[in-house]
Structures are given as C-alpha cells and as structure tokens.
Amino acid sequence: MTEMALEAEGLTRTFGDRTVVDDVQLRVPPGRVHALLGPNGSGKTTTVRMLATLLRPTAGRARVRGFDVVRDAARVKRCIGFVGQYHAVDLRLTGVENLTIVARLHGLAGRAAHARAVELLDRFGLADAANRQASTYSGGMRRRLDLLGGMLVRPDVLFLDEPTTGLDPSSRNEIYGMVGELVAEGTAVLLTTQYLDEADRLADDITILDAGRTIATGTPAEIKEAVGSGLDLVLPGAAHVDEAVAVIGAFGLRHTGVRTPGANDSVRLSFTTEAHSVPLLPVLRALGEAGVPVDDIGRRRVGLDEAFLTLTGRERIEESA
Incomplete structure (x- = not known):
C-alpha cells in the first residue's frame, strides 16, 4: 500500500447520529490529480479535513506516504500542503512576508525561509508584487499566494479545496498552470471543486460522493462513458x-x-x-x-x-x- 501517495479505506465520520462520510475508499498515486466531486453537503470537505489530519475519522483509516493520519499525524503534516476554500493571506503583510512566515512555520531557518519565498514568487509570476502589501493584490493574485503557501515544503500530497472559486477565467488558468507544474514534479493532488470543467481538465481520476457515500469512481472518460x-x-x-x-x-x-x-x-x-x-x-x-x-x-x-x-x-x- 505504501506506493500510494494517499489512500483511504472505509473512511467514515459521524457527528452525533448523523453520518457525513460513509465508507469512502481512495487511492492516489504520486504525480496524479484526483478530483473529489459531489453536491453541497456530500462530505467532500469533511473527507479532505480527515485526510489532512484536521479531523479525526470515526472509523476506517487513511495514510499519506504510508503514514497513518491519526497515529502519525506529525509526520503526515510534514509531507502535505493544504489550500482551503478561503484565503489564508494576511493582507497587512507583503507577499514575501506572508510566504516567509509560512516557511518559518514549516521549520525553515530565517534566510532559507526568505529564499524559498522569493524563489516561488519569482517562479510563479509574483516577483513584481513581492514587496507590496497583499491588500493591494487582486483576487487571483491572493489565490496564487495561497497556493504558493501550500507548495512551500514541496509537498508529497497537496489538498486543494475549491481553489478557484470566484476567480475569473484568466486567474483560473494561472492556477491550473501552477498545479500542472507541481504534478509534473511528482506531487499528488486531491482536488475538490464545484467547476466540473475544471475537474474534467485537471483530474486523472474522479470520485463522486453523494450523501457521504461513493457513487462513482474512475477516469473522467470512464464516468462519462458509464x-x-x-x-x-x-x-x-x-x-x-x-x-x-x-x-x-x-x-x-x-x-x-x-x-x-x-x-x-x-x-x-x-x-x-x-x-x-x-x-x-x-x-x-x-x-x-x-x-x-x-x-x-x-x-x-x-x-x-x-x-x-x-x-x-x-x-x-x-x-x-
């Protein structure tokens, strides 16, 4: 099982007498994008939170690079990146300051943290805005900064929870390019999105949830063919x-x-x-x-x-x- 970047078996989460995620199975190899789709309230975000160690499963188990998300949570956190639905950018700080703080939280020393922040800002088209306050950034620029925060540690697995919601088509394309580069380097991506064209474009594999249960899984072509x-x-x-x-x-x-x-x-x-x-x-x-x-x-x-x-x-x- 350890050849998988991310895997889940029988993953279940209940809140009181309500089952939100029910017996979900996932297997995501390195260098692949797996889209987790479903209507609002289908359990997508709860599933992602369990896999990212933010919420303890009620039953089942999950592993990231072979590390159990409950027993080995600290190790899992060192090899994942997470970009949630809402901006995690401090608008009072500059772009480079935002990323440097995230790098320091990941354990990089001062100069190394700053160097990594500058490297990513330059690589992904934000070098000219590096020393501007994030409050002056457009929505697309802030979302790119969010994504760079998730990429700082060169994660084995990157969780993207509706990363392009509210962005214009141009900004969405920029995010797609960033994700493509990361995947080409071997990172596995678990993506949730409400944009089905986005899943069709980015995902190698898809799992569709409804009321917490898996109702379909396969490549985009296989699901359409079915x-x-x-x-x-x-x-x-x-x-x-x-x-x-x-x-x-x-x-x-x-x-x-x-x-x-x-x-x-x-x-x-x-x-x-x-x-x-x-x-x-x-x-x-x-x-x-x-x-x-x-x-x-x-x-x-x-x-x-x-x-x-x-x-x-x-x-x-x-x-x-």
Whole structure:
C-alpha cells in the first residue's frame, strides 16, 4: 500500500447520529490529480479535513506516504500542503512576508525561509508584487499566494479545496498552470471543486460522493462513458416543454437540463440515456404526433457535468443571457 501517495479505506465520520462520510475508499498515486466531486453537503470537505489530519475519522483509516493520519499525524503534516476554500493571506503583510512566515512555520531557518519565498514568487509570476502589501493584490493574485503557501515544503500530497472559486477565467488558468507544474514534479493532488470543467481538465481520476457515500469512481472518460449518450432538442419557444419532456421520457431518456429563452426565445432541452445510441427518428415521429414543434434535434456525447447530474439524481436549470 505504501506506493500510494494517499489512500483511504472505509473512511467514515459521524457527528452525533448523523453520518457525513460513509465508507469512502481512495487511492492516489504520486504525480496524479484526483478530483473529489459531489453536491453541497456530500462530505467532500469533511473527507479532505480527515485526510489532512484536521479531523479525526470515526472509523476506517487513511495514510499519506504510508503514514497513518491519526497515529502519525506529525509526520503526515510534514509531507502535505493544504489550500482551503478561503484565503489564508494576511493582507497587512507583503507577499514575501506572508510566504516567509509560512516557511518559518514549516521549520525553515530565517534566510532559507526568505529564499524559498522569493524563489516561488519569482517562479510563479509574483516577483513584481513581492514587496507590496497583499491588500493591494487582486483576487487571483491572493489565490496564487495561497497556493504558493501550500507548495512551500514541496509537498508529497497537496489538498486543494475549491481553489478557484470566484476567480475569473484568466486567474483560473494561472492556477491550473501552477498545479500542472507541481504534478509534473511528482506531487499528488486531491482536488475538490464545484467547476466540473475544471475537474474534467485537471483530474486523472474522479470520485463522486453523494450523501457521504461513493457513487462513482474512475477516469473522467470512464464516468462519462458509464452514463451513456445524450440528446439535445431545440424548441421554438417554451410552450411545449412539458409535452416534449413527457414524450422523450417515454423512450427511457432522462431530462437533465433546460436552457431557457435566448435571443430568439428558443429553448434547448437536454436528455441522457444509459443506452449508447438514441433512436432519433422514432423520437421525432412521436414529437410530431404529440404536436410538439421542433427546431432542431441531435445526438451528443455526454459531458462530465451532465454525467454528474445524472449520477447524483439532480437536474440543472440554466438561464442564458
């Protein structure tokens, strides 16, 4: 088991009579990104907190580089980095001061701590802002500074708990580049995120939790393949949405989303099926018999967001501008 950077067996956490994490299994090799996905309240953050020694498991066990997160917590802390959901930056200090303090807390001596802080700021594009107060940084710059704090010790395992929430696309791309460099050097990353495109882009493997239990695990491609195929239907307006959903549902397709009025008041409905082909002609014929007008209809491959919605039994309603 010790060849894994991170592993968990039967990991469980209860609060009173409420089970928040229930029998979770994880195996993350070095140099891989493993995304932990799930709806709000699914147990993602609790799982990460147990793995990072911040919360004691009720049952099961977990190891980081072979060290038990309960019995060997001090050793585990020396080989992990942690970037939480909220900024851990002191806005009164400069960038280099923030990182130097973190380095000192990790046991580096004064000059070594300062040198490591300067090295990371230069490497990841913050050298020009190193001596500015963090209060003058943009949100993306502060998040990069957060991430650098988690990278100071060159961690064997880096926990990223929703690291790009609230960032613009450019800042998100900068974070992705930093994570990619770290993984290329052999660090294992456990990522939680609400952005499914982010998980699809970064993750080598995915575990989906719902109500504390694992409901799917595999590569992004495997999870999408397991869901099946999809169908998109475009109606000229919203008047026949319910009839269309009923007609297509009779063919065993599940309604997973609706994009409501765009520039021309059209409505796009999305459906999935576990089958790997969709019978377009019979569906189109049935829609015509039900008096449902159709602007467009077509098959499509299921994306990770739709696979997630299908697996968790949720439906998304999207409002387009």
